Amino acid sequence: MMTDFRKCSICGITFSYIGKSYCARCALDLEDGYVKARDFLEEHPGARMMDIVKGTEIPEKIVIQLIDEGRLVSSNNFGAGESGKVCMMCRKPIPTGDICRECSIKTTNLLSGKQQGVDVSAKSADKEFKGKSSKRMYTRDIE
Numbered sequence: 001m002m003t004d005f006r007k008c009s010i011c012g013i014t015f016s017y018i019g020k021s022y023c024a025r026c027a028l029d030l031e032d033g034y035v036k037a038r039d040f041l042e043e044h045p046g047a048r049m050m051d052i053v054k055g056t057e058i059p060e061k062i063v064i065q066l067i068d069e070g071r072l073v074s075s076n077n078f079g080a081g082e083s084g085k086v087c088m089m090c091r092k093p094i095p096t097g098d099i100c101r102e103c104s105i106k107t108t109n110l111l112s113g114k115q116q117g118v119d120v121s122a123k124s125a126d127k128e129f130k131g132k133s134s135k136r137m138y139t140r141d142i143e
Contacts, residue, residue, distance in 0.1 A: 010061050022065070033062040034071055041072075070096040 005014050008023040010030075015023035022030070036056040041047055044055065049067070053060050066072040067085060073095050086093055087100035089107075094100045099107070 010065060026062075026065075029059075029062055030065060033058040034066055037063065037066060037072055067096055072096075 004017040006017040006021070007013070008015055008026055009021040010026040011023065013023055013025075020027065033056075036058055037052050040052055040056050044051065047055065049060075049063055052058065052072075053063055063072065064085075085096065087103055088098050089103040090100060092100050
């Protein structure tokens with residue numbers, strides 16, 4: 001079997017691909033960064049992305065990767081100037097993932113053959129942010 005080599009999406013070195021877009025060293029940096037970011041957010045609940053970068057000295061690329069993976073979530077959607085995360089379909093700022101909730105629902109309804117309109121699933125999607133401040137970043141509870 002041939003080894004698949006890829007370029008690390010974080011540091012740029014070539015590594016032997018085993019399912020992640022980053023190398024083993026960056027994987028360790030991500031884990032350390034997550035712990036630091038989580039601890040920082042517990043002490044500074046209203047922190048924005050750049051507050052985390054400055055307050056913890058975690059490289060911005062690591063924080064952005066944690067956001068991309070959904071391990072850090074902003075309930076205020078950051079804004080395009082903050083993290084650069086925007087919906088692939090409508091270009092609105094989003095907290096995590098590739099597509100905003102509205103576009104996801106529209107796509108799901110379109111693919112399932114439903115007519116236009118918002119499905120009940122939009123209300124269930126709101127439960128994730130219920131009780132969260134709209135101006136802060138937090139860690140996602142993974143079940």
